[in-house]
Amino acid sequence: MALRVTQQNLEVLSDGSGGKLRVTQQYVEVMGVSGSYQTVNDPISFSDSATDTDVPSGTTYNESVTDSMSVADSATEVVNRAGVASNSLALTDSAGQNDDHAVSGSNALGISDTATAVGDRPLSVSDTLALTDMAAEGDERIVSASDTLDLADIAGRHLDASASNDLTILADAGSAVADRPASGASTLALSHEADYEHDLPEIAANALGITDAAVASGDRRLSVIDAISFVDAASLPIKSAAAFSDLSILTDAAAQSGLTFASASDALALAQTVANGVIFVSVSDAMSLTHSPYAGQNITAAASNAIVLSQSDAPGIYFALGADSIVFVQLAEGDIAGTFIRAVADSLGFADAGVGAVHDFGRQLAHSMSLVQAVAVGQPKYVTAADILSLANIPDQHQGVANISIADPMDLKNVASRIQFGTASSTLTLTQAAFRRFFASTVLTLTSSAIGQIAKPMSDTLSLTDTAGRLLVFVRPMADSLGLVSSVTAFIDEKGALCQYAPYIGDGPGAGIPASMPTLGTAKLTLTYPFVAPTTTLVLRNPQFGNVDRLSFDRINRETRGGTLIMFADLAWPRQQTLNVTVTALTKQQKDNLLGFLALSVGVEIGLLDHESRQWKGIIMTPDATITNNDRGGYTVTFEFEGALL
Amino acid sequence: MSFIMQAPYPALKTTSLLPSPQFANTQGLKARLKSVMRSMNNRRYTYVQTNPDQTLMFQFLMTRAKSLEVREFILLYFGSRIKVTTHEGEVWLVRFVNDPFEFTGERRAEPAREMYTINLTMRGQRMN
Numbered sequence: 001m002a003l004r005v006t007q008q009n010l011e012v013l014s015d016g017s018g019g020k021l022r023v024t025q026q027y028v029e030v031m032g033v034s035g036s037y038q039t040v041n042d043p044i045s046f047s048d049s050a051t052d053t054d055v056p057s058g059t060t061y062n063e064s065v066t067d068s069m070s071v072a073d074s075a076t077e078v079v080n081r082a083g084v085a086s087n088s089l090a091l092t093d094s095a096g097q098n099d100d101h102a103v104s105g106s107n108a109l110g111i112s113d114t115a116t117a118v119g120d121r122p123l124s125v126s127d128t129l130a131l132t133d134m135a136a137e138g139d140e141r142i143v144s145a146s147d148t149l150d151l152a153d154i155a156g157r158h159l160d161a162s163a164s165n166d167l168t169i170l171a172d173a174g175s176a177v178a179d180r181p182a183s184g185a186s187t188l189a190l191s192h193e194a195d196y197e198h199d200l201p202e203i204a205a206n207a208l209g210i211t212d213a214a215v216a217s218g219d220r221r222l223s224v225i226d227a228i229s230f231v232d233a234a235s236l237p238i239k240s241a242a243a244f245s246d247l248s249i250l251t252d253a254a255a256q257s258g259l260t261f262a263s264a265s266d267a268l269a270l271a272q273t274v275a276n277g278v279i280f281v282s283v284s285d286a287m288s289l290t291h292s293p294y295a296g297q298n299i300t301a302a303a304s305n306a307i308v309l310s311q312s313d314a315p316g317i318y319f320a321l322g323a324d325s326i327v328f329v330q331l332a333e334g335d336i337a338g339t340f341i342r343a344v345a346d347s348l349g350f351a352d353a354g355v356g357a358v359h360d361f362g363r364q365l366a367h368s369m370s371l372v373q374a375v376a377v378g379q380p381k382y383v384t385a386a387d388i389l390s391l392a393n394i395p396d397q398h399q400g401v402a403n404i405s406i407a408d409p410m411d412l413k414n415v416a417s418r419i420q421f422g423t424a425s426s427t428l429t430l431t432q433a434a435f436r437r438f439f440a441s442t443v444l445t446l447t448s449s450a451i452g453q454i455a456k457p458m459s460d461t462l463s464l465t466d467t468a469g470r471l472l473v474f475v476r477p478m479a480d481s482l483g484l485v486s487s488v489t490a491f492i493d494e495k496g497a498l499c500q501y502a503p504y505i506g507d508g509p510g511a512g513i514p515a516s517m518p519t520l521g522t523a524k525l526t527l528t529y530p531f532v533a534p535t536t537t538l539v540l541r542n543p544q545f546g547n548v549d550r551l552s553f554d555r556i557n558r559e560t561r562g563g564t565l566i567m568f569a570d571l572a573w574p575r576q577q578t579l580n581v582t583v584t585a586l587t588k589q590q591k592d593n594l595l596g597f598l599a600l601s602v603g604v605e606i607g608l609l610d611h612e613s614r615q616w617k618g619i620i621m622t623p624d625a626t627i628t629n630n631d632r633g634g635y636t637v638t639f640e641f642e643g644a645l646l
Numbered sequence: 647m648s649f650i651m652q653a654p655y656p657a658l659k660t661t662s663l664l665p666s667p668q669f670a671n672t673q674g675l676k677a678r679l680k681s682v683m684r685s686m687n688n689r690r691y692t693y694v695q696t697n698p699d700q701t702l703m704f705q706f707l708m709t710r711a712k713s714l715e716v717r718e719f720i721l722l723y724f725g726s727r728i729k730v731t732t733h734e735g736e737v738w739l740v741r742f743v744n745d746p747f748e749f750t751g752e753r754r755a756e757p758a759r760e761m762y763t764i765n766l767t768m769r770g771q772r773m774n
Contacts, residue, residue, distance in 0.1 A: 493650070513715070564698070
């Protein structure tokens with residue numbers, strides 16, 4: 001190829017000393033044949049090999065050979081008017097072994113393709129990386145073929161405009177090359193990430209669309225398995241404006257077609273989390289689920305439904321057994337720092353009712369509610385933390401049904417925890433009512449706990465005050481007998497009773513008077529001395545009328561200020577019975593005998609037999625009685641005798 | 647009308663019917679005028695002692711048999727409250743205040759043998 005000089009520049013400078021010139025710089029541009037440009041080729045070829053020579057004895061056999069080759073090839077142009085700069089890099093990497101005892105051969109190919117523009121006015125930069133990975137095609141004796149392609153495609157940028165990253169992958173295994181493939185497996189693993197290295201990203205969007213289908217064609221298929229696992233996570237760096245993770249529009253259905261099927265199961269498992277950073281502007285975590293099993297038979301032996309948040313049972317005509325359980329866990333976490341969040345509120349609104357219609361006797365309706373509510377704050381400073389749990393658990397009853405037992409247990413656990421208190425209150429209000437119980441019991445269990453993440457000394461006090469008022473009673477021996485008496489008396493007011501000894505004695509407490517009159521006889525007044533074994537006897541005339549039978553008693557009389565007479569007399573106290581006797585017409589001999597008897601019996605008990613033949617025992621109270629001779633007929637004496645009737 | 651004595655009050659058990667008392671029975675208040683003072687302007691100041699009770703005194707003339715009945719009545723109920731229905735129909739709640747009780751033989755009587763008299767002094771309040 002002939003060359004021609006296209007441009008020649010010559011720079012000549014003067015030394016300023018007298019006209020001498022010298023060439024300081026000479027530039028010659030040589031260009032190629034007119035109509036074609038000269039290209040700069042920079043081929044580079046490397047050959048790198050690593051071999052291992054084994055020493056038969058005394059040396060450990062090396063089981064692995066490592067061959068790494070780093071190639072950096074760059075094609076640049078230093079002139080300002082660069083036309084095209086292209087860079088092609090062809091690599092061939094093979095790993096083979098010539099040794100008959102080779103265990104394994106591995107081939108790792110790492111490719112880094114970067115297109116950069118460093119000029120002042122870059123027009124465009126394109127980076128195309130085309131990879132073709134193909135394993136063992138065209139051989140009819142292939143039993144299995146596996147093809148693994150790992151790609152990492154990253155589009156990064158350092159300026160604000162936009163960054164797009166499109167990764168299109170087609171993984172196809174088990175194509176219809178062979179007539180009878182034993183198995184075809186296609187595994188597609190994707191890692192799609194959109195991130196920003198800039199400190200102030202505006203938007204980071206990550207959209208991932210996946211369609212996974214396993215289709216088997218042919219007349220004889222054994223099984224079709226379609227498994228899809230999906231993890232959707234939206235993470236935020238340290239500072240983010242918003243993180244939104246929406247897990248919705250997920251439909252998982254397992255349907256069987258055909259005339260005969262054994263069972264249909266529908267399992268839907270979801271895990272949704274919202275991970276938060278240090279500073280939240282807003283965090284929302286909403287999960288809406290509707291899960292309902294439906295059994296298409298009219299009569300179900302058993303129907304069970306376990307669901308988070310929403311559950312409904314569609315029973316058949318009759319239930320042999322129905323169970324309804326609901327589990328709910330709601331947790332609100334917040335990191336409070338600076339001025340973003342002042343309060344973390346965790347309110348739990350929950351209503352659980354067990355309603356059942358009991359058609360037969362002997363059935364049982366169980367309604368249990370178990371709640372755990374906790375407010376945890378993990379920062380050292382916060383304004384307030386309130387944990388209010390209000391519950392009202394009232395079992396409904398159906399009137400008109402007898403012989404049913406209603407169990408209404410309520411287990412509550414109310415926990416208010418914090419680290420540093422501004423104010424903290426934990427209010428537990430319980431309302432429990434039971435209606436129409438044949439046997440009612442109420443058990444209230446209280447559990448109080450204080451939990452702190454980073455806590456200063458804290459205390460948890462559960463104070464229950466149960467007061468049983470009691471009057472202090474001093475036991476004093478006392479007796480209080482209520483005496484009740486009953487008495488009855490009756491009488492007949494008749495004249496015959498006025499002259500006879502005829503007392504009307506009724507019935508009542510205490511003694512009564514003798515019902516019969518004592519027997520009265522006729523006798524002369526006789527005095528005997530002594531009373532026992534008398535030796536002296538004095539017989540006198542009967543006393544004159546006017547004799548006195550005197551009764552005297554010891555009684556205590558008192559009169560109150562109001563004039564009420566208070567009288568007390570004990571029946572055991574002595575009673576004096578005195579006879580005042582006057583005897584007249586005594587002869588002189590009788591008078592002398594009386595005086596002799598009186599002198600003999602002074603102060604000594606004597607016997608006296610009165611004119612009614614009643615025997616007395618007593619003493620003569622007036623031994624100094626005066627005997628008077630008041631007329632020619634005789635003497636008269638009056639004396640008193642005190643004694644008792646025998 | 648008979649003079650009825652029933653004792654012990656209120657559990658009445660024994661009833662004794664007596665003939666009407668003799669004349670000269672008495673009845674009097676227990677209220678007293680303690681003192682009377684007169685001021686310099688002839689105004690009287692009296693000091694009284696009121697008393698709801700009244701004193702009754704009856705003398706009975708009865709046969710020997712009835713006197714023995716009254717004697718037994720007195721021996722048993724001399725310290726008890728007695729319900730008395732007088733010959734006039736007045737009902738009194740009284741106590742015997744005699745000290746002593748004297749039965750005096752008055753005269754011969756047939757067939758009752760003798761007649762005795764007794765004075766009964768009572769103190770109490772009228773019930774009706």
